[in-house]
Amino acid sequence: MKFLLDFLFRVFQLFTEPYFLVFLAIVIIAVLKRKNKSKNLRIVIFISTVVMVILIGNGFLGKMISGYLQETYLKNSMVKSTVVQNPVIVVLGGGVVEINNTGKLHTMSYSRMVTAYQLYHEYRKNNQPCKILISGKGRGHKSEAELFREDFKKMGVPDSDIIKEDQSMNTYQNAKFSNEILKKMGASNMYLVTSGFHMKRSVALFQTFGLKPIPQASDFIDTEITWFPNSYNAAFTFVMLKEVVGIWQVQLYNSLGMNK
Missing domain, CATH: 3.40.50.620 (HUPs)
Known part of the structure; x- marks a missing residue:
């Protein structure tokens, strides 16, 4: 059971990687086109992927996640x-x-x-x-x-x-x-x-x-809001998204009593 969940979470983490999202979208669109599936569906997938990559690359998503992960600890001064x-x-x-x-x-x-x-x-x-x-x-x-x-x-x-x-x-x-x-x-x-x-x-x-x-x-990371997506924002957003998925994994495993 734990092995299967570990595998599923590792797969899930791939979807936080912008380059994987682009690759996946290209594959899906190519398959749909080859099977003459709905053109509208292909357009929706393409637009959704572009929007996600922009949110990751322009720092907007990273800025929100940064606050969720770190705000509490920013306020804590040295004890x-x-x-x-x-x-x-x-x-x-x-x-x-x-x-x-x-x-x-x-x-x-x-x-x-x-x-x-x-x-x-x-x-x-x-x-x-x-x-x-x-x-x-x-x-x-x-x-x-x-x-x-x-x-x-x-x-x-x-x-x-x-x-x-x-x-x-x-x-x-x-x-x-x-x-x-x-x-x-x-x-x-x-x-x-x-x-x-x-x-x-x-x-x-x-x-x-x-x-x-x-x-x-000991240190903090954040993204910068930019007009155009860049690799700096993408890299740090990816790191923080993986942490969010990791937190969900801890919470699920704790609820199932699998973390002992």
């Missing part, structure tokens, strides 16, 4: 260290880039690193205990967690305050494996650091495992 005692800062990996067999963190990972370090520094400058849990395996020779650890050490974070979770390959596993570590530690307070567009789904998944994360969004 002061006196509010939460003995916290663990969970940092989600943003991917690994392989260049000449050398693994490097994806660009969005650095904003997450900076946000986590700023929060960690707030505690340490007041001599309060705080740990950083880095979650992510990635697909490189070195795990995301290890690459994060190396950079955190260069920033002055001691190994004793760094915990690696280097098995997870997606956000669901980030939450699942981090939860296992947090339970073993007996940690009850946690911050969750990830990108703003990714936060809503991440919080929902961590809550699925009974955790109560305090969200700390």
Whole structure:
């Protein structure tokens, strides 16, 4: 059942990709024309596809989704260290880039690193205990967690305050494996650091495992309203649309009890 739903959601995500929509529309119109089907139907499909591509490419749709995904976290300022005692800062990996067999963190990972370090520094400058849990395996020779650890050490974070979770390959596993570590530690307070567009789904998944994360969004994305569609708007709208579909997937799986 879960395998089938996973497959269906992956197919559904294709429909958030503007280039796939154009390809699909061309195929459908060609098939209808070959079978001498209604010309009006072909025109409706063509116009609908053009309108969708314009909404994605001119930034209008992305602007609306951006608010839905990120507005809550834009309003959240950095939580002061006196509010939460003995916290663990969970940092989600943003991917690994392989260049000449050398693994490097994806660009969005650095904003997450900076946000986590700023929060960690707030505690340490007041001599309060705080740990950083880095979650992510990635697909490189070195795990995301290890690459994060190396950079955190260069920033002055001691190994004793760094915990690696280097098995997870997606956000669901980030939450699942981090939860296992947090339970073993007996940690009850946690911050969750990830990108703003990714936060809503991440919080929902961590809550699925009974955790109560305090969200700390590290970066935000948005589109620009333009007269003509462009690839910048299309790319970010596609990323955000995938997140919306992911949120629906989490909600459905939770309702069916399939996320444990």
